[in-house]
Amino acid sequence: MAAWKSGHYERSMALIKYHLKRTLSGGAIxxxxxxxxxxxxxxxIENIINSRPITFESANPLEPRALSPADIIKPYRNNSPIEITPSEKMDDPDYNQNIQSNSQSLITTWEKITSRAKNFWIRWKADYILSLRERYKKLQPSAQRWPTINELVIVHSDTLPRSNWSLxxxxxxxxxxxxxxxxxxxxxxxxxxxxRSVHHLYPLETTGELNVDKNQTKKVPLTSPRPNSSPNTLNLRKRIVNKNC
Known part of the structure; x- marks a missing residue:
């Protein structure tokens, strides 16, 4: 991978670190x-990040299937049960008996965790959506990005539940x-x-790379001859010779 192509991934890591810090701290303290x-x-938070759509499988153009990093890491994660080997120990050495497990403590813990995860989702998603358009501009600075027919896009929405994307x-x-x-x-x-307005439609993460690859394959080599080019000849004027000299 070229060095200039890694800027988007470094930007993505910076967004994750920034919002992760804000989520866990909740302020200056x-x-x-x-x-x-x-x-x-x-x-x-890992599930939120890995559930983002980055491309789509287009076997059926009318019903494309969005693919996320989680689909590549674990393709059958929704159908396969959790495997437990017989030799696996059931005793947890990190189990703390002093922690209360009554109804109120469990509800309080659940509310705290879901609140932090939702906070990260709202903050990170807003910046990630904006970075998608910035990514295409960096890949093709001289070209303006317009949506195309049969393209799978992310639709802007402020009311989506956590880890859900409007595609x-x-x-x-x-x-x-x-x-x-x-x-x-x-x-x-x-x-x-x-x-919907086209300004509310955002390309997927790998759409810009696909367009750049297509444009690069269409480029004509500099050494190829120009079509209908005239030979390199010089049109010199006729020399007049004075015979009376």
Whole structure:
């Protein structure tokens, strides 16, 4: 991978670290957590990050399937049960009997963990969505990014629950009098069809890389001959010879 292509991933890591710090601290004064609380919060945040759609499988263009890092790490995570080997010990050496496990303490712990995970989701998602358009601009500084038909995009929404993404496929694009895309007719994965502004549609994480690869394959080598080019000849004027000299 070229060095200039790693900027987006460094930017993504910076966003995760920044919002992770803000989530766990909640301000200038750091908060105190138990070990199992921190571990649970980190696992929830890991699930949030790995559930983001980065590309899609287009075997059926009308019903594309979004793919996330979690689909690649564990393709059958939704169908496979947790495997427990017979030799696995059931005793937990980290178990603390002094921690209360009554109803109120469990509810308090659950509320604290879900609140921190939701806080990270809201903060990180907003910056991640904006970074998608910045990524394409850095890959192609001279080109302007417009949505295309049959493209799977992320639809802007402020009311989504945690780890859920509003995905839709573009069916039609409406243009202005100046031939700029204005609105798009989109179809959500649930089947609902609606009209949205193109400014509320965001490309997936790997869309910019695909477009760059396609443009690079179309480039003509500099050493190739130019079509219909004339030979390199000089048109010199005729020399007049004076015979009377």
């Amino acid at each position: 750091p908060r105190s957590y138990l070990f199992h609380e921190v571990l649970t919060i980190l696992l929830e 839709a496929i573009i069916l039609e694009i409406n243009y202005t009098e100046n031939h700029f895309p204005n609105t798009a007719k989109i179809k959500f994965l649930s089947g609902n069809i609606t009209l």
